[in-house]
Amino acid sequence: MITSITGPLAEISPLRAVVELNGLGYEVHIPVTTAERLPGPGEVVKLHTHVVYREDSQTLYGFAATEDRDFFRLLIEHVSGVGPKVALSIMSRLSLPLLESAIRDGDVATLSKCPGIGKKTAERLVVELRSRVGAPANATSPVAGGGSAASPAPATGGVVTDAVAALTVLGYKTADADKAVRQAMVALGGTPTTEQLIKRALGR
Template sequence: MIATIKGTLVEANPTIALVEIGGIGYEVHIPLTTMEKLPSPGVQVFLYTHTVYREDSQAIFGFHAKDERDFFRMLIEKVSGIGPKIALRIMSKLSIAMLKSAIISSDVSLLAKCPGIGAKTAERLIIELKDKVSPSIASNSRLPHQGLDATSSTTSRDLMVDAITALSTLGFKFPDADKAIRRASQELGPNATIEELIKQALG
């Protein structure tokens, strides 16, 4: 199994990073938390990886930090109904610290707000992982976060993520989309809707 990958970052969007190694480009699926920490294109990047093999294909999933990769593995290996793509969506919506805290406190409503997760899956996630996440791990697991602050309210974080992703799909490069939405959020205040954020960012 490919455990790490080190090469030149060719390009990236909120879900995929293209990394060149020895003239070969590897498509690496990433969560938004990793996207926020990627260097500029042309700069060397190092990612912890997990590879999923299927009969007719294989997919590489990359993470900025080892504990992100390990938590991803725990999600897809221990929780029935959560595959790699849903796991990435969960980790793009909530930080590792918030996820672990939600599991320990049995916060079904918070977990159910993640894309692809309903109340039943959230309950199953808590049951399967609660004994694997200790309070000390949760309290010490905050990652350095240059992007959306893990301590901000879930609603604000959700809106920011959705707004940044929306701008990215419109052709904005991630750093530009991130900067524009942050500026719009500061100008409009915490009660702005996603539509208002995008409209303000577009000028």
């Protein structure tokens, strides 16, 4: 099984990347949350991958961090009614820390707002994955180029969820707050504090 791919980024769009390797261009389907963390074309990236084999095709899915790839596998292997397309849609809507937090808390309302799933599927996510989702995992830095793939930088998922919670108190919708915090995380890099993420997300 192909577990990762490293090479120059030839093309990038919100749901698709093409990585060059040994003269071949590999099409990799990615969630928006990974696309946000990738550099521009020409930079070297490493994507952690999962391959789905069919009788007439094989599709490569890629993620900025192993934690994202592993969560994708949990979705498609342990939640009935959730295939690769729906899983990618879910992971495009919300960041991994927020998804895990919603599952641990049984927050069906937040999960059911993800495209492609309704209340019943959201409830199955909670029932099937709650025991498999542990404490908040470390987030990672953007997958940057500069001749080599970036290494993960420690930043607790709790910082992300706290910042999202603060923005929702200020009137943001959960998905909008999560997106603003994700963008702030990429812009700041390193290990920002909750306060720094909130200020950046608010444009201060």
